[in-house]
Amino acid sequence: MHDQNPALSARLPDRRDAEAAGNRLLGRVVACTGARATIAASSEAGSTTHAELWAVGRLVSIAVGRNRVVALAYAMQAATQEWSATDANAFRVEVELLGEVRVGADGSDLFSTGISRYPHLGAAVHRIRAGDLQRIYDPGTPDSCSIGRLTQDAAIDATIHIPSMLAKHFAIVGSTGVGKSTAATLLLRKAIEADPKLRVLILDPHNEFAAAFPDLAVVIDTDTLDLPFWLMRLEEFSEAVFRGRPPVAEELDVLRDLIPEAKRAFRGGDPGRRPADRGTITADTPVPYRMSDLIALIDERMGRLDGRDEKPALRALKVRLMSVVNDPRYQFMFSSNTIHDTILETITRIFRIPGGDRPICTFQLAGIPSEVVNSVASVLCRMAFEIGLWSEGAVHMLVVCEEAHRYVPADATLGFLPTRQAIARIAKEGRKYGVSLGIITQRPGELDQTILSQCSTVFAMRLANERDQEIIRSALPNSGASTVSFLSAIGNGEAIAFGEAISVPMRLTFERIEPHRLPTAHGLAARTAETTPETVDLRRIVSRMRSIAELDISDFQKSVLGSLPDEEPDLFAPPAPSSPMDAALEPYRPDMLPGTRLSAHPPETRLIRREWSPASGSSITSGSGSNERSPRDPFRPPREGWREE
Structure with missing residues (x-):
């Protein structure tokens, strides 16, 4: 909503004296309802100066006694469907009533969204004053901060109330490439400045936020991640064991029965006994246990004479467990450290408690196996809520979900149920315990509407899809519903913000961020021709594709090898050492090709x-x-x- 003619705007003073150039009357009200009004206006003969003061998205002021009703222009049309370049032209402007600037007894002005007196027919319409714009968009609270400039008047700050934004969650929606991640970076920096005790966890599926917070964030990736498998609940653990496929009911029942026994064995109890306090430890209790104990319990059950019917399921489950543990991609779950009680260290590192000078944790999900990403997201969101719950609100935490429609899709049959439940619990109950939620998505139509409805502050960037625009229109208050018509045409870095943190819906341009603090995947945008390597190490790329790493499972290996039966193969044994001759590739043998003579005396067969x-x-x-x-x-x-x- 920038002025079409900057020179014209510069010479229009704020006062509207009769002698001042440019402060002429814009039009008169010819129709009015409870929410909208129609204004009749005209341009001078042979000039468009007067018409340029009107533009879709502009705010205007309607004089009603001592007060001034604020209205937003959202449509206009020439009265004759034609425009004359030499004669005067009449046109109609449709506006939406947003609120009222009231003049107090002491002469002070105060903006409110309610309207005490509606415009009458013939009421004069003027260009809005700059002072009124500041009153409209300034929340008037000490915790407000500027995040950009009003598009209509770049001289006025676009301010929001950070505590209100975090108290009831927020969402950033927009198509690909419009600047959602950049806007999220700006908002998070403003939030940290407003509340230094805030702890932020970013679920980063594209590994791009590490470059945005080099001075504030700790980066956790596949090389530094240590998330023990025993922190997972049964549903989350089975998602990893069954590689994202639906679990087998018989095998899941075995895990539900034997995992508590393995946990008691780790604590020093006899896994074969069933003490009276058996109910105190379940398969969902975050208590350490050894995979070797779990596999030993499976072997013990297979050896029973009364369990022949379940032996196929036990054998299949054992192979699944050993395959997952031996997979280098799951090293973050089954490293040697996972057999110790490291829950305090894990919470301290991931959730930044106390955090020091780095209150943000960017959790990079791009390198984690796709079949276990949902489980990891579920664990993190669930633990974030529980930390806020059991700390009685002493820890203020913000969980930011990039590409949120992946975790909480609109279709209830899609996605991972524990992840959906964990995020939904934060959205519905998190504000009671100091846990906030930030949603970033490019497809609000594919996001669970229950989650989006809990976000009281929304920053809507450019959206081209009709379904997505309809979702935003339903979330907007009635006083700003017409602003949705701008969503398909606003530029990159612009947004229409509305909700608890903003007085009235406003169109703004976000502040620019330094290039070295922009979110980029692996810092690709910052590379130049000088910094880009000329050669590519294909061996390193293939090694990463195969996830070849030094998997430290020595403690697990020692304990499991003794429990394996002799007739089954040792899946954990390293390959036998080869001789120097075997290490080299077999030389090329032309005689192995079809149509080539074999030896002079081939063996005879009967x-x-x-x-x-x-x-x-x-x-x-x-x-x-x-x-x-x-x-x-x-x-x-x-x-x-x-x-x-």
């Missing part, structure tokens, strides 16, 4: 032909002989009806 004998009712051998293969085709099969012995 050919036996079996035929059916009606007399005996069985097959009989009808002959034998030599089957010397043709030198021209050494791989020719035997004659039909014959087989080799």
